[in-house]
Amino acid sequence: MPQQSKRSKGRSPLIGGILLCSAILLLSGASYSVGITARQVFLQQEEEIVPIIAGGALDDIPALMRGNLPSATLSLVEGRPKRVKPPRMCEMPADFFERLERGTSVPAGYSPHNAYVRKYRARRGFLTDRELRAAKVAWHYFEQFTQETTGLANSVGNYPSTTLWDTASYMAGLVAAYELCLIEKPEFDQRMTRLLTTIKGLELFRMELPNKVYHTKTGAKVDYTNKPGEIGFSALDIGRFLVWLRICKNRYPYLANTIDSVLLKWDFRNAIDEEGLLFGAYVDKDTGETVYAQEGRLGYEEYAAKGFALWGFRPLLAHRAEPFLTASIFGVQVPYDGRDPRVFHSQNYVVTESYLQDGMELGFDLPHDDATPDWVHSDGWRAEFADRIYQVQENRWRRTGFMTARSEHNVKGPPYFTYDTIFSDGYPWNTVTPRGDYVPDHAAVSAKAALGLWALWESEYTDVLFEAIIELYDPENGMYEGLYERGQGRVEIFTANNNGIILTALLHKVQGTILTPYLGETEVWYTAFRDQDIRLRRNYPDPPQKRDWLPALRHSVQEKADF
Template identity: 40%
Template sequence: MLARKALVLLLVLKLSACGVVVRTIDSGITSFAHSGLFHQGQHGELTEKEQVWAKIAWTYFKNNSHVETGLANSIDGYPSATMSSIADYLAALVAARQLALIDKKEFDHRLSALLHFLNRMPLFRGRLPNKIYDTKNGKMLDYEGKNQEIGWSAIDIGRLLIWLRIVSQQYPEFHEYIDKAIFRWNFCDVIDQEGSLYTGSLVNNQISLRQEGRLGYEEYAAMGFRAWGFEPTKAESLDPLEVITIYGQDIYHDARDHRDDKVLSPILTLPFSYMGIEFNWDRVDDDRSLNSRHTNSLLYQAAKQVYQVQELRYVHEKIYTARTEHILDSAPYFLYDSVFANGYAWNTISDTGKTYPGKSLVSVKAAFSMHMLWDTDYTYKLMLVIEELYDAKRGWYEGRYESTGGYEEAISSSTNATVLEALLYKKVGKLFRPNREVTHSDIRMENVFKHPGKCFPALYRKKAQLTAKRLKSKGNSLN
C-alpha cells in the first residue's frame, strides 16, 4: 500500500502541470485513477441504479436463450439468430459474468453450449455461416422463416469475429474450441486480395457477391477480420470520404453513391460506439495505450463528430437526439435512424431507402453508449429521457419516439447487449485486450502442414512466428 501511494504521488507530481489536484492521498488515488488522463468517458464501479439496469438487460437473455442449441433470439420471443446477434449474446455473457450477474458455473454452461453449436452448425454451401438460424433447432433460415440457406453477411461475421476473439483473450480455457469453430469457415469469397468485404446471396441458385458496408460498420467489421490475421485494407480505409456540415460541425461521410450499387450509407451512432467501447478507437494490435489515448485517431475523430452533432441538435433545436438503427413492432420493422443519409440530415430510412420521418427514436442503445463514452451534461439529459424505458421482466425497449414521446416497445438482443457492454466498459475500460499467449490458432496458422487453408492468412501474425521460435529455442535448451 505504501509503495502504491508513493507511486501515485510521484505520478501526481509529474502530471501536476496538467491540472491534476489531489487533496489527500486516498482521495487522490481514486480521482487520479478515474481521471480523464487514463480513461475516455466514465470509469468506476457501477452505481446501485446501474446494477439494476444491467440486471434488466440480462433478463432479456435469460428469457430468450435455448438449451437445445445454446443460441439466443435476436428479437424477444422470435426464434431466430444472426451472426451479429450471436455476438450480442457473447457480449452479454462476458458482461454478465464480469458484473457478477451470473456465476462461473452458469457462464461455463452457456458458453460451452454456444461453442458446441458453432462447431457443429450447418454452413451456407458448406463454406460460411448463413445469415439466419433457427434458435430452437439450429437449422438455416431464409427471411420468411423457412428452412433454407440464403447467404452470408460479412458485417455480421466481422462482429462475431470480434467477440470470439474477446472471449478467447479473456477466457483462454475456451480458445481451442473458438479456433476450431472459425477454422470450419472458408473465407475465399468474403474478403478479396485488396481487403474489401463481400456479402453473398443466392440469385437463381448462384452465389452473387456484393461489397458490403459503408463508413462505420465497414471499418468496424474490418477490425474483426484484422483480429484474426486477415488484411482488410480496403475495408478499414475511410476512403472515399467527403465532408458534410451540420450546425457548423463537419461530419465525415462515405462518398460512394448508393444509387450505383444500392448500398446505403447512413451515419449511425452504434458502429462508432462499438469501436469505442470494444477497442477505444485504437489499432487492433494496440495493447499498451491508455484509454484516454486513441491510436486510430481518424476513427476517434469520426466518432466524436457523430456524438457532437447530436448534442448540437439539442442545443439548437432542443430535440433530444440519440440515433442509430432500430427495430419496430410494426412495418417496416427495421430502420436506419441516421445523422445523415441519402443527402439529408436526420433522415430515417428503410433498407429500400424509403423515408419514415415519424419513426425516429431516441435510441436506448445509442444513449447508453454515448453516456458511457462521453459523460457530458447532454448525455445525462439523454439518460433521463430513456432510463425508464424497460420492462423489468423482459428487458430494455428500443427507445422513445422523437415526434411523440411514446415508447417503441420492441425488445432486441442488440439493445440489451449494448446496455451490458456499455456498463462493462465503465467498470473495466476497453473490452478488446490483445494478449501474447500462444493459442491453438497460432500453431495451426504458423504450421504449413496444419494450416486450415480456405483463404486464411498464409502467415498468421508476427506474434505466431516469434512464439514458434521461442518454443523451439526452449525445446532445444531442454534437450
C-alpha cells in the first residue's frame, strides 16, 4: 500500500496538463498542415480544368446556334456503324439473303439494356410470284384511286376524302412500289413531289396542324360528311405521318428540303405538352372553340409518340406503357390501356395494327437507335407486348379453330367501320362499332393484320393466314379488306390503309425494317427560323441529344403460359 502512494505522488496534475496541451498542439498543427496541403492540391487541380470549347460538349449553346448540332443517335454516341439501307429488290444480288445475318443463334429475351430479342424472326427473302402479284394488285389500288389534281389518294375506294393516317399509308405504298421495282424513279418522284406540294399547301386547322379530313379532289379541309368545314386534328394521324415523312427523308435525301418545308408550316404548341403527352383537337359543338384532349391508348399512342420523337420531340409520357393492365386470354397476359373509358371517354381497343406498324416500320426500336441489327429491338417492351398480341391470336386458332388476325377495318354497309379487337370494354374478341355497339357478325380476318403477322412472325400459323389472304384480291381495285370470320365471305371494301400496310409487309420481307438511318449532318428542320421566335412559338425542337433519348424500359415478363 505505501509503495502505491509513492507512485501516485509521482503523477502530478501539472505533468498531465502539459502532456494534454502538447497533444492538442500537435493535433492542431497536423490538421492545419493537412488542410493547407489539401487546399494546395485542390487549387492545383482547378487550374488544370479544360476550358469550354465553343460548340463543345460543355458549351451551353444558345438557341441561335443549337440547330447546327448533329442529332445524337446510337451510332454517333457509341461509335457503332449505322445500319445500311438495302438495295431495291431488282438491284439485290442473287445471294443477298444467303449472306444476310439473321441472329438465329441469339436467345430470346431481354438484354441487360432492356433490348428484346423475339422468339420468332421476321420473314426475309425475295418475293415469290404470288407475293409479287399481291404487291402489284395492292399498288393498283393507288393507281386507281389517286387524284391527279392533288396527288392525294382516296381513303376508301372512289370516295374522295382522306386523312393523314391514310396518306401515310399511300406514302408507304409508294415507297414499297418503288423499292419492289413496281414503279421507277420518275413516277415515284412525280407522285411524291406532287403529294408533298399539296400537303404543304393544305389549309391547316386554325393555323395549327392539318385538319383531320381533306377532300382529295380539291385539297380543301372538310368535315366527316366531306363538306367544307373543319373538325380538328388527330395527334395519332400526325404521328403516323411523321413516321413516314422521316422514312422518306432518310431514304431519299433529295426530298429532305421539301419534307422539311412541309413541317415548318405547322404549329406544334398544342400537340404535345411538357410531360410528353400527345393531344388532339376538336371543335366544341356549342361554343365553336378548340378543345384539346389527350389522344391515344396503349398501342397507337406509343407508335405515334415515336413518330414525334423521330423529329426531335420528347413524348416521354406518351411513349410509356403505363397505365396498363393485362387480361388473361388463352393463357396470354394481353396488355391493354388502364385508363377507365367511363372517365376518359375513350375506348381501350387492343388490335394488332399499331404493333405491326411499329415492328415493320421502326423495327420495335427506339427513335435514336440507328445501329442495332433487325433482330434486336431496343424498344424492348414494345416487341415483347407484340409477341403477346401474336401469341394470343395463334392460341385462339389452336384452341377454337378460328383464324384470327384482328384489326380495325372498314366494312361494307352500316356501320362502315369496326374495331375488331382482341380485347376491349372488358371483353375478349370484342367487335364493336365506333359508338360501342357489339357487332360480332363483322368479325373478320383482317388482310393487313394477317400479312403483317406473316411478315414479322415466321411460323406455321402465319403460313395459314397467308394462304387465307394472299389471293383475296380484285385485280381492278386492290386487295380486299379481309375475310369474315362467320363465313359471310370477303369484306368487299378497298382501302388505302389496307393496301398500304400489305405493301409495307411485303417490302419488309425484302428489306427488313423500313426506317433507315439519316445520313446527313444537319437538317433544315432544325436550323430554320433560328433568327426569329417562330421556333419558340411553334414548339419546334432542337436536335435531340443523348439526355433527350426516350428510355429503354421493361415490364414484368410473361415467360410461360398463364392458366
